[in-house]
Amino acid sequence: MDKIWLVIQREYVSRVKKKSFLLVTLLTPLIFPAIMGVFVWIALEEEDNQALRIIEVVDDNKLFFLESSEQYAFSFSDLSSEKAKKLVQDGDRYGFLHIPEFDIEDPSGISFYGEENPSMSLISYLENNLRKKIEEQRLFESGIDPKIINDVRTKVAIKSITLDDEGTETVSDATVNYAIGFVAGILIYMFIFIYGNQIMQGVIEEKSSRIVEILVSSLKPFQLMLGKIIGIAGVGLTQLLIWIVLIGTLTTIVTGFLGMQMPQQQAMELANPELAQGLAQNTDMGDILLVLSGINYIQIVLSFVFYFLGGYLLYGALFAAIGSAVDAPSDAQQFMLPVTIPLIVAYMGLFVFVLNDPNSTTSFWLSVVPLTSPIAMMGRVSYGVPIWELMLSMGLLIVGFLFTTWVAGKIYRIGILMHGTKPSYKTLWKWIKTNN
């Protein structure tokens, strides 16, 4: 036990002391907010400095009216198509919207001419306005006053409340649950990949530099493997902790500094005013607080830590086994597939099944099978999972982790002393079966 502890210390200290660790750890959380900040800043700048774009509108129906905005002004005229196009070509107009005479039942042939591709937001703004006007026109023609329609229009927002066996009611919001599951799942996925690879590299380094022969004359290969896996887990947790603190602080600073003028909101309003309004109504501060307070944080945090470590240990052992079987990182490729496939299945499954329908059969299996459960279960936990399913999944993960560590130990023990031979799956199987 003392010796494992020595290995853990060495693996941890030698990595944390590296300059590259310090750089990555400090820069990564700086980079994301920095990129975001720069984008926000550029977007704001652009909006302020942009020259007003004039769009020539030729409406052969004489039906439509488009309201000018800060960015776009609409000039209505009876110019011929050719003349209007000429204006665009000469640069006098940003674009030319041609609305030919059409059948109100089947509007078609509306075209936008521009020297450059118009932005998505402009096109959807135009489409929305035209659609609204056509709808109004058609209502009017079938004898209904559009005003009545406007008055009748109602907003409905469903407040979702979960009931547990004791009858306690908790307000929930799928969006918040989705976000939590999404972030947790991705974090675990990335952690397994990045640090699993570090384990593999470390094993290959010890093997190819032949240190391993000296090490295993002082301690058991299994102790060495476990020490390395745990030591690197410590490095990962340290990094994660620093990131959480840094990102938290930085986001607060950045959002505080830029104020609340987030341009997404404006872009959204321009593109789809109804949705934006709906969002604004739904995201009532009080409701959000209610939802946030309804989340079972303790369960989520505990499961996150459990699956984070469990998944890492399960895969970490496999990465160590791969490293021990090969002489150089480039040879590792052939054995990576059985490790990467379940990880990718879990990752895809999280988005395709789990987050969309946490209680489906597929989601259940994804969150119970040990190879996929660390990632998939996090997508379900935030929505709330029956306690027996959680226990089953955790129990199986522990069994799975013990099993992969046992298998990996068998491969590792022989692999680290084998040089110059490229093992196949068949040889690995032989190693697993060998008793000494």
Add this chain to the structure above:
Amino acid sequence: MLKIEKLNKSYGVNKALTDVDLNVSEGVVFGLLGPNGAGKTTLIRIINQIIDGDSGEVYIGGELLAPKHIELIGYLPEERGLYKKMKVWDQMLYFARLKGLSPQEAKIKIKYWLEKLEMETWKDKKIEDLSKGMAQKVQFISTIIHNPPLLILDEPFSGFDPVNAEIIKNEILELKEKGTTVILSTHRMESVELLCDQVAMINRSKKILDGTIKKLKSTYRPEVYSVTLDQLKKDLPTEWISKEDEGSFNFTLPLSGKKPNDLLNELMQYGQVSRFQELIPSMEEIFIHQVKSTENG
């Protein structure tokens, strides 16, 4: 110190060790000889408990080999290895701690050895910044840092220049004086003759001979004498192919079953015997001869 009985090990169909017996007395330098692939490394790995034998027993100090014996052994493998990015001091500390030394003990020992081999100035250097010879010295110290009563050195002189090889050789002899048992696995026969008290030779998984150097040399002497005759009284028999050098005749004669004295008497009839010397085989000759004869037989 070390006793091995009927040790067997095979890798699949390949036999690495077949019924190997060994007996290494305490306080000797024991040479483990054999061509590449003979099974030396396998034997050493089994003693170090890196791998297990298939059958047979290994005893250390009379006790059946067990995990606790790891701390009694210092092992220098043929393929050296150190963490390239680690500093000399940290590296030695790590190896010493793995061999069971407390941090305080380890620090005292490391300081002692760094001073002894005049390496104090390197202690904060990374291994990758050292020359090969310097790294070898670090490796050697790491091997003996915990004062093991049994030292297993696999080709200890490879990678050293003559000056440093001499230093290491003297350290080995000094350790032996202090009672350390040393197992030396090597191809370099001159170091065997200089250092070893006992040897064992392994070829194709089997031990083909063992004993003290003196005993081996006498067992395997060719019973041939080298003779110089002066002032010839009569012509030499034609089968004695001799070389004349200013009136002296040099040649070799096998005993052919006679006693040395009879042979000498016979020679005296031909002239003045100015040299009569038995040819002693070098370890290298014994080694090559034995390897060839086991391979042909």
